Amino acid sequence: MTKGQAISLQKNDGGSLTAVRMGLGWQAAPRRGLFGSRTREIDLDASAVLFADKQPVDVVFFRHLVSDDGSVRHTGDNLVGGVGQGGDDEAILVDLARVPVHIDQIVFTVNSFTGQTFQEVQNAFCRLVDETNGQELARYTLAGGGAYTAQIMAKVHRVGGGWNMTALGTPANGRTFQDLMPAIVPAL
Amino acid sequence: MVAELVRGQNHPLSQVRLEIRVSAGRPVVAAATLGDESGRIHGVEWVAHPGAPTLPGLEVSRQAAADHRLAVDLDAMPAAVHRVDVLLALPPGTGGPVSFGSLSAPFVAVTGLDGSEVASYTITGLDAESAVVALELYRRQGAWKVRAVGQGYAGGLAELLTDQGLPQAHQVAAAVDEAVAHGVARSVPAPPSRTADGDRSRQAAASALGADQSGSPYGAQQGGAQPHQGGHSAGGPYGAVQNPQGVPADPDATQPPPTASPGGPIDYSHPRRRNGAPPPPPPAAPPAQPGRPAPPVAGDATGWSMEERLYNQVWGMFEDLARTTAAYRSAVDFADTRMERELDQVLSDPRSRIGGQGDAAREAAQTRRVQLVDQAREALERDLVQLGAEADVVEPALPVSFARWDNPVWHAYRVPMEMPMALRLGDLHLPESDPLRIPMLVRLPLERGLWIDSGRPGSFDGAFIDSHELRRLAMESAVAHVARLLAVHPADEFTVHVVDPAGSGAGELAPLVQSGVLAAPPAQGAAGVAAVLGRLTERVDLVQMAMRGGAADSLPPGFDISQQLLVVNDFPHGFDDRAVTQLRYLADEGPAVGVHLMLVADREDADGYGPLLDPLWRGLLRLTPVAEDHLADPWVGHAWTYEPALVPSGSQVLQQVLAQVANARTKY
Numbered sequence: 001m002t003k004g005q006a007i008s009l010q011k012n013d014g015g016s017l018t019a020v021r022m023g024l025g026w027q028a029a030p031r032r033g034l035f036g037s038r039t040r041e042i043d044l045d046a047s048a049v050l051f052a053d054k055q056p057v058d059v060v061f062f063r064h065l066v067s068d069d070g071s072v073r074h075t076g077d078n079l080v081g082g083v084g085q086g087g088d089d090e091a092i093l094v095d096l097a098r099v100p101v102h103i104d105q106i107v108f109t110v111n112s113f114t115g116q117t118f119q120e121v122q123n124a125f126c127r128l129v130d131e132t133n134g135q136e137l138a139r140y141t142l143a144g145g146g147a148y149t150a151q152i153m154a155k156v157h158r159v160g161g162g163w164n165m166t167a168l169g170t171p172a173n174g175r176t177f178q179d180l181m182p183a184i185v186p187a188l
Numbered sequence: 189m190v191a192e193l194v195r196g197q198n199h200p201l202s203q204v205r206l207e208i209r210v211s212a213g214r215p216v217v218a219a220a221t222l223g224d225e226s227g228r229i230h231g232v233e234w235v236a237h238p239g240a241p242t243l244p245g246l247e248v249s250r251q252a253a254a255d256h257r258l259a260v261d262l263d264a265m266p267a268a269v270h271r272v273d274v275l276l277a278l279p280p281g282t283g284g285p286v287s288f289g290s291l292s293a294p295f296v297a298v299t300g301l302d303g304s305e306v307a308s309y310t311i312t313g314l315d316a317e318s319a320v321v322a323l324e325l326y327r328r329q330g331a332w333k334v335r336a337v338g339q340g341y342a343g344g345l346a347e348l349l350t351d352q353g354l355p356q357a358h359q360v361a362a363a364v365d366e367a368v369a370h371g372v373a374r375s376v377p378a379p380p381s382r383t384a385d386g387d388r389s390r391q392a393a394a395s396a397l398g399a400d401q402s403g404s405p406y407g408a409q410q411g412g413a414q415p416h417q418g419g420h421s422a423g424g425p426y427g428a429v430q431n432p433q434g435v436p437a438d439p440d441a442t443q444p445p446p447t448a449s450p451g452g453p454i455d456y457s458h459p460r461r462r463n464g465a466p467p468p469p470p471p472a473a474p475p476a477q478p479g480r481p482a483p484p485v486a487g488d489a490t491g492w493s494m495e496e497r498l499y500n501q502v503w504g505m506f507e508d509l510a511r512t513t514a515a516y517r518s519a520v521d522f523a524d525t526r527m528e529r530e531l532d533q534v535l536s537d538p539r540s541r542i543g544g545q546g547d548a549a550r551e552a553a554q555t556r557r558v559q560l561v562d563q564a565r566e567a568l569e570r571d572l573v574q575l576g577a578e579a580d581v582v583e584p585a586l587p588v589s590f591a592r593w594d595n596p597v598w599h600a601y602r603v604p605m606e607m608p609m610a611l612r613l614g615d616l617h618l619p620e621s622d623p624l625r626i627p628m629l630v631r632l633p634l635e636r637g638l639w640i641d642s643g644r645p646g647s648f649d650g651a652f653i654d655s656h657e658l659r660r661l662a663m664e665s666a667v668a669h670v671a672r673l674l675a676v677h678p679a680d681e682f683t684v685h686v687v688d689p690a691g692s693g694a695g696e697l698a699p700l701v702q703s704g705v706l707a708a709p710p711a712q713g714a715a716g717v718a719a720v721l722g723r724l725t726e727r728v729d730l731v732q733m734a735m736r737g738g739a740a741d742s743l744p745p746g747f748d749i750s751q752q753l754l755v756v757n758d759f760p761h762g763f764d765d766r767a768v769t770q771l772r773y774l775a776d777e778g779p780a781v782g783v784h785l786m787l788v789a790d791r792e793d794a795d796g797y798g799p800l801l802d803p804l805w806r807g808l809l810r811l812t813p814v815a816e817d818h819l820a821d822p823w824v825g826h827a828w829t830y831e832p833a834l835v836p837s838g839s840q841v842l843q844q845v846l847a848q849v850a851n852a853r854t855k856y
Contacts, residue, residue: 068518069518102519
């Protein structure tokens with residue numbers, strides 16, 4: 001899908017999706033230098049910000065792995081990346097049926113905590129997956145994307161009784177989600 | 189000779205038994221890592237931190253503190269260890285400083301056991317760092333030396349440990365955070381099984397498994413890459429919690445992957461515990477009626493025994509209630525704020541002065557609020573009904589150690605052969621969740637002493653209770669806790685000493701005294717206090733020495749190895765300074781060697797000691813004799829109302845149980 005395109009998370013048969021996962025994967029930095037122990041590790045972080053009427057209410061990120069209400073869960077911080085073969089190194093799971101009634105938007109972001117731009121990271125991607133059947137709803141290749149350290153990836157928002165997902169793919173710069181808040185607000 | 193080291197400087201150590209003292213001015217976490225000849229850490233078992241404080245020859249504090257004293261015995265270090273790094277880190281999430289730059293330079297000193305300083309080092313020049321390697325003790329040609337390191341890490345403990353080459357750096361850092369969070373005195377300690385095995389939380393468990401990620405639920409278990417353990421709660425009542433709106437069954441959407449369906453060949457073994465025989469499967473939930481949540485079943489949680497499953501289930505209910513209430517409160521807060529904002533807009537809009545426009549706008553704002561609150565209430569009610577149904581099947585299934593005193597299971601009481609994993613201290617609830625009660629279970633052996641507060645409750649809204657009555661109630665609930673502790677331990681494995689200096693608790697203590705379950709009659713007067721404290725202090729010393737020397741066999745023959753509980757009524761009545769010091773020593777050192785403390789006290793009575801006793805109160809788990817909202821959960825931090833587990837009035841169950849305990853005692 002392309003930037004700004006919205007897709008409904010309603011299923012064809014009328015049942016709505018109940019769970020989505022944001023996955024983030026990248027390849028660990030190669031070891032280099034005279035001393036094998038001196039690496040330049042790459043730490044990308046996935047975060048999700050919960051909004052009620054454009055006000056941030058809760059954030060799920062590596063310091064707060066579960067939203068207070070329990071509906072959004074981070075599987076844990078990965079500090080170095082994986083083998084880069086397409087698996088998720090970090091994931092955020094959203095149980096849409098349990099999201100509190102006043103939360104109307106959830107925004108997913110990616111940050112480079114160690115400061116490398118996406119140009120310097122290999123095999124980096126982020127994606128949104130329908131948890132119930134593993135189907136990919138959106139996928140971005142971050143690697144080689146440009147001199148940015150962050151991306152506002154997508155938002156999931158309430159429409160009527162169900163949820164829609166809109167791909168954003170807005171590049172930005174920042175170390176953690178806090179740095180991105182000014183860039184997120186226009187997307188709400 | 190005291191050497192004041194600068195960064196990079198080293199100094200020889202002539203002694204092998206040392207203390208490392210840390211003072212940072214603000215609470216910090218102290219930890220230590222062991223390294224081999226090449227400086228490599230062999231694994232998590234080479235890291236001493238608040239979650240795993242003891243290594244051979246080394247011990248760190250379990251909590252974050254402004255001052256630390258680390259005991260080090262270099263002779264006791266394994267031969268492979270050539271390096272000991274002492275680390276300091278700022279505890280995250282406590283509202284304290286986030287970098288060392290914002291506090292005064294931490295000071296570390298190496299001292300002998302007699303307190304004589306050998307070397308000291310003030311860690312200056314720290315800025316954005318939140319973790320630092322303070323000192324390094326290292327072996328050089330058979331002798332030990334100390335070096336001032338002062339290497340800081342802005343990425344905290346995780347970055348520091350990663351830099352030291354520990355592959356599990358992040359898990360260890362998370363374990364430290366968790367342990368520190370548990371150390372915060374007010375909170376109920378989180379259940380170890382959940383923290384040890386990662387996220388077992390039930391709501392996301394089924395949906396956590398992506399088909400493309402693991403193919404089958406076992407993939408995740410064996411790989412260990414994903415902390416989720418899929419399949420355990422498969423098809424259980426939480427299918428309904430995940431999909432609480434009762435959305436008609438789309439099997440893909442509401443059920444976990446088909447391989448995890450109930451009755452399937454599910455592998456329950458822990459990925460890192462391959463050797464044990466798998467436990468019997470948990471009771472399977474009957475299939476759900478179409479469009480309705482599956483009925484709950486007692487014991488529907490992970491665990492190696494029914495007891496552990498029930499324990500995990502109760503903690504799961506505790507977490508679910510905490511989270512669903514958090515969702516509700518957050519929604520109501522938002523609804524209120526939004527309405528106020530909208531009403532402000534109406535007031536500031538000049539058009540609203542004309543005709544009925546203002547009234548209509550006001551009404552609309554209020555309606556919007558009511559609608560949102562109703563929606564939130566509906567979601568909460570749905571979860572409460574589900575949890576209530578679960579509680580209805582779980583409560584009757586609880587074993588005596590977890591059961592209320594009015595549970596019929598007590599009438600079939602027999603003295604057990606094994607110590608249970610946990611003990612019910614009372615019930616917890618939130619205002620929104622009434623009448624649902626969550627059993628408050630704490631692990632045994634007790635990790636912290638108990639303080640039954642006989643003082644004026646902080647937020648008591650019931651009828652006026654005079655202080656005399658409060659003291660009586662406090663002692664009565666203390667006796668109920670003691671009786672339960674005695675009842676759930678095997679015969680002769682739990683010994684209770686009572687100190688009642690003024691004899692003011694005699695009436696409430698009667699059931700314990702008359703049944704003959706106490707080690708000795710309640711000690712009275714200052715002499716009685718001194719005698720009991722002296723005996724227990726000596727015991728702690730003796731066991732500690734035997735444990736440190738690695739010679740548990742060297743205890744004197746006939747040494748009573750049972751757990752000991754000291755109950756003190758009316759503290760600090762009858763206590764002199766020496767006795768207070770001994771009591772603090774018992775509170776700090778006792779739990780590790782099986783000596784526990786239960787203090788029945790009004791903190792105001794001990795005001796004369798000033799802040800000296802603050803660490804004592806903080807170190808104890810405070811319980812009240814009447815309902816009071818003073819306990820926080822470990823997830824969201826709601827204030828939960830605690831009610832003690834009391835024997836129903838007129839019931840003889842306590843006497844009957846104690847008679848059996850006394851009977852079993854004389855038999856052996």
